[in-house]
Amino acid sequence: MTKVLFVDDEPIALEGIRMLADWEGLGFEVCGMCTDGEEALSLMKHCRPSLVITDIRMSVIDGLELIRQAQLLSETYRPIFIIMSGYGDFKYAQSALRYGVRHYLLKPVMDEEWETTLGEVMEELSSRQQMLEQQEMTISQLLPIMIAPLLRGELEELDESVSKQIGELDQEAKGWRCILIEGLSEEELASCSSYVIPPKVMVVDLMPGQVCLVVDCAEDVRERAGKVYDGFRQQGVAICVSIGPPVRFLRELHISYSGAVEASVQHFFYDNEGLVDYETADRLEFSYNFGMMATLEELLGAAERLQEQEAASILKQVFALFQNKKIAPEMVRMLCVHVVLKSMDVLRELEVASVDMWPLFRNLLHNRPKSLTVLEQSVWIYLNEYMRRLRERRESSSGHPLYGIERYIQENYKSPLTIKEIGKRFYMNPVYLGHAFVKKYGVGIIEYIHDLRIEEAKKQLTESAATIRSIAEGVGYVHYHHFLREFEKRVLEKPVEYREFARNDYAYNTTRSGK
Structure with missing residues (x-):
């Protein structure tokens, strides 16, 4: 059987890798599950696994050093490496590419992406095995x-x-x-x-x-x-x-x-x-210093806000940078995959169907040669479909989504509200919802809710004999001290002081109007 080795410093992650596939059914023998690179390297010297699935960040010897040292074990021993790591380790991909690693998956791994990668690995292992069997x-x-x-x-x-x-x-x-x-x-x-x-x-x-x-x-x-x-x-x-x-x-x-x-x-x-x-072509020096994650976030933000012209403009800027800086093709494709995965996260969070978008995603990773121009077109086709689905959800409710959100807050501000809950109700990502609300109304959603609650509290302090604590609870505050803090921040007085002054002023005005 073909030997496979799992390497990750988190035991739960190792178990997750084991459950990703029916390894024995696929003809694999799990020869080890190591929690650091040094242990893995020692095991590789003895059992020679054909496939190694590893994380990047680990103690003693990290994943990249493990790959480098594994290449020195033998001139003929060349295991296939699959790197599985989180968004935070995305910058380390450039080193993995230099070591010849072609399979780099971002956690959490999508089922379709995993199946594609495993299929490619199986095909390569089968090709190697076939070579050995044809002696x-x-x-x-x-x-x-x-x-x-x-x-x-x-x-x-x-x-x-x-x-x-x-x-x-x-x-x-x-x-x-x-x-x-x-x-x-x-x-x-x-x-x-x-x-x-x-x-x-x-x-x-x-x-x-x-x-x-x-x-x-x-x-x-x-x-x-x-x-x-x-x-x-x-x-x-x-x-x-x-x-x-x-x-x-x-x-x-x-x-x-x-x-x-x-x-x-x-x-x-x-x-x-x-x-x-080769004899007449230009010699290109590639850059692995992409340094444009902030620009990609701007692209995702524009698409999330359904600003098509802005998204198209940013996309052109991104690909112009790819062209001018000669970003390595492997890095360009990985950055495009980053955009796709982040946008799919938004769709999943908003419970918008995204499974049938997988063919568009695979088109970005197709084995056929793809120029920067064609790749840019593929990304734009994907983003158009992404924005279309968001637009359909938002248009299912009448009027501009922010107007609907404002009305919803005004009608429910006394209830416990969170930006995440509001975003889910109106099919908007919480982060982009917060930015859009501030841009339109000049104040954040949470502050807007506090403003409504305190205005209602001021009215009740003047017109009712209810206790201050009951008023606080009635306008939506679970903790009395939280109410006091927000009240004093906006009114610059304690509630009892405000009530006394407001009532005296109300009585004075009432007397004058009765004369």
Whole structure:
């Protein structure tokens, strides 16, 4: 069975990970549940788990250090890591990306997101297992599979017969270049490759959505890549094609592959049509210092307030910053996911249906290549649907929602009221409700409630003989001292002083009017 290791410094979180899936039913053996990185690293040395699910912040050795040290255990041992961490650790994602971690989930983990991630991990583990089970294949069948780890620079020792054939291929070839194709599904590759990819080209299937063609430099590699690109496009398949630098030997293929991967980022930032060649492409230096969480909160706030023009303007600013600062594509996608998750939290809190919005969310994470322009369009489509659902709820009650809220407070201020309860009743997030109320009325909701209560108390102090304590309770105060504090803050007198002065003044005015 495939071994899996759980690492989190909170025992309850470890149990939560265990319950996320039917591990045994999926073919996993839980080889350990560790509460710190040092314990996990020691266990990894002995049981070699294929999958490690870890938190970031832990004592002794944190999650990021665990990943770094795990990479030093062996040149051939490369476990898959899934990081599960909270919003507060979002900034640490940049380090995880540098260590090659592709799976970063924010707590609390959404079921659909977890299922997608686990499916990708299972697919990768299955691919690795399949490679191990095909050791008895003929050399001609085995060669493309052996090329894959060569491309990634993960394999140094080759079977003697495979090494011999590679040497023979090197002698016959002028050199080698990688043509990286991104955006292919398994079905598209199977249906199109037979008449789009020439038979003599070595096809290496890498991670999902990514295929590499290994081409002899004796050919016009750029022309060959162009024909492949045009062939897939004629079949209605949108792909990105990137060409790596030439290398002399197959054992150096990882250099060409790395160059192709580096060049492929041009598609993301510049919407390049057709091909990108490493030898002519610009060299980009990525930034992982996103520093724009406050701007994203402004975007979410504008969407929450249904201010479409403002939201559209802020979104354009955000993506302009992505473009100008060359924020790493992985970070851009994670920031977009942050916007989606926060907005879904609002929908769940307001009990607005959001399950069927999942396809829009998955569109942001689709394996197909996505430029900044297309990604911005996808986020805007999602935000439009988000605002539409909020608008439908708010329009279900007559008039502007704040007018309805004001009337509701005026009719119920003597009852215990909270911003959360009011927000839930009127389908508004409490935080944004508070900001909107202050902006419209110049005072916070709680202060507005106190103002209404104290005004009513002043009236009763003047016109009734009820005790001050009973008046306080009648206008909504459970604690008498709380009433005294709020009364004196607004009237600058104690209730008994106010009553005495108000009654004398009332009697004087009554006498004068009777003359």
